[in-house]
Amino acid sequence: MPTIRSLTAGALLVATTGTAGFAQSYATSDPVIRQIYTEGMNNSQAYKLSQILSDSIGPRLTGSPGIKRGNDWLVATYKSWGVEARNEQYGKWKGWRRGATHVDLLTPRVRTLEGTLLAWSAGTGGKDVTASTVILPQLVDSAALVAWLPQAKGKFVLVSMAQPTCRPDDNWRQFGDSVSFARMRAARDSATRAWNARVTATGYSVGLGTGTLGKRLQDGGAAGVIAGRWSNGWGVNKVFDSRTDKVPSIDLSCEDYGLVYRLTENKQGPTLRVRADAEFLGDLPVFNTIATIKGSQKPDEYVMLSAHFDSWDAGSGTTDNGTGTITMVEALRILKTVYPNPKRTIVVGHWSGEEQDLNGSRAFAADHPEIVKGLQALFNQDNGTGRIVNFSGSGFTTASGNLARWMSNIPAEMSRGINLSFPGSPAGGGSDNASFVCYGAPAFGLGATSWDYGTYTWHTNRDTFDKIVLDDLKNNATLTAMLVYLASEDPETLARDRRVFDQGPDRRPGPGFGGGGGGGGPQTWPACTEPLRDYSQYRR
C-alpha cells in the first residue's frame, strides 16, 4: 500500500523537453497537453465568464430566481460552444426573491447601518418598520422565554453577542500589548460561552442566523430579529438564513451591531427603521446543470468535472463557488476546443443545494447509478480562488498510482507547488466529491491555497468579483482540463480498492491523513446520505 505522506509533484517529473519560446517546462511531448496549455493560458475566457457570473447574474441562493438565471446561462454558454447541456431537476425548494434592505438608526442620532436581510426571511411588506430595540435577556428556560415575550412585543430583538472588538486578531497581535491581547481574548471567550448558554437556555437555537429562536420571537410579537455573525476580519460577516416568515431577520455588521447593542444596553434609546423587500415565491423546482461530451471509445466510463453552483447571497458567491464553477466551465471549453472526441465520456456537474448539505450532487449520484458505476475519476473544486496546491488520493490505494502518473505529465510550473497525499483520506462531507466517494467511486478534491478564504470570502458579504486571482483561476482551469484529458485517456480504468483503516481505541491517524490541524481522518469509509429534495426537510 502506498503510504507516501506527501511529495512534491515536480519531483516526479522525469524529463523536461525542449520548450524554446514557452515559459513552462513540459514534462511530456504529448501535443494535446501543449494545446491545452496554450488554449487555457493564452486564450482564456476565465475573466469574461467570471465577470458575467459574479457581477451580472450575482449570487445564486438555492431556489431563487438568481440561480435559475444562472442555470439557464450555463446551458446557453455550453450550447454556444456546441456542447450538449441541460438543467436536470432533482427536487424543489423554497422560492424566495431578495429585494433591497435599508436599516437606519434614527435615535439617539442618525446613522445608516450596514444591514442585510437574512436569506428566506420575510421583508417588511413594502413599508418602513420603526421600533426600539431589546436584548435577549438571560432566562432560565423556555417557559421564562414565553413569560418574557410581552417585553419584546413590537421591538427589534438582538440575539447575538456584541463583539468586544471588530479588529481582527492579527491586528491585535501586531500592535497590541501582549497582556492586553490575552486579556481581550479571555474576556471574549468567556462572553461567547455565556452568550451561547443564554441562547441555549431559551430552548431554541439561532441556527445559522436567527433560527428557531427568531421564529419564536416573531410568533411572540417581535417587530424583527437582529443578529450579527462577525467573520473575524475587517468588514466581514457571514450571512446565512432565517426562519422568520412574517417579520425581518437582519444581519448587522460587527461595528453597527455593537453600536446598537451598546446603545440598548446603556438605555440610550436606540430606534431603528427597517425597510426590507423580499418575496416568497412558493416551492420552485431546483436543478443541477449537466453538460456532456460523449466518449468515443468508452462511452460508459465517465470523467467528471464538479463544482457547486449555488451560493449564499450577501455577496456575489464569487469564490464560493463562482471560481470553482468557472474552473470547470473554462476547462470544458478548453477540452471541447482541443480534445473534442474524448475516449471516455466527459460530464460536468454544476450542483445546486450544496450549501444546505450537498443536496444536488447527492441527488445526482442517487439518480445516476450508471455514472457512479462507470466513474473513472471526478475532480471537484470548492475552496476559493487560489492556485490548486493539494491533491489527495482520497483513500484509493491503487488509483493513487494513476494520479501520480497523471501529475507527472503536467508542466512543472503548474505541478511544482502541488502537495500530493497518497493514499489520502476519503472526503466525508465538506463538498460534492463526498457524494460520490461514499459509493466507493473515485472522486477527488482539488484544494486551493487559502487567500484567507475562511475569514474573508467564504459565506461572507465580501465574496465579490474583485477577490478573484485571475492567474490562479487560469492555472486551475488549465490544470483541470489536463487532468480530465489524462484520466480520459488512461489505458487503465481506475481500481477502487480502498485504504484499510486502523481499528481500536489507540487508533491514530496514519500516514496520508492530510490536512493537518490535529489529524483525525475518518475511521471507516463514509456512508452515503439521502439528499434533501424539499425545503420542508431542511432543519438547520
Ligand SMILES: [Zn+2]
Ligand atoms: Zn462552497
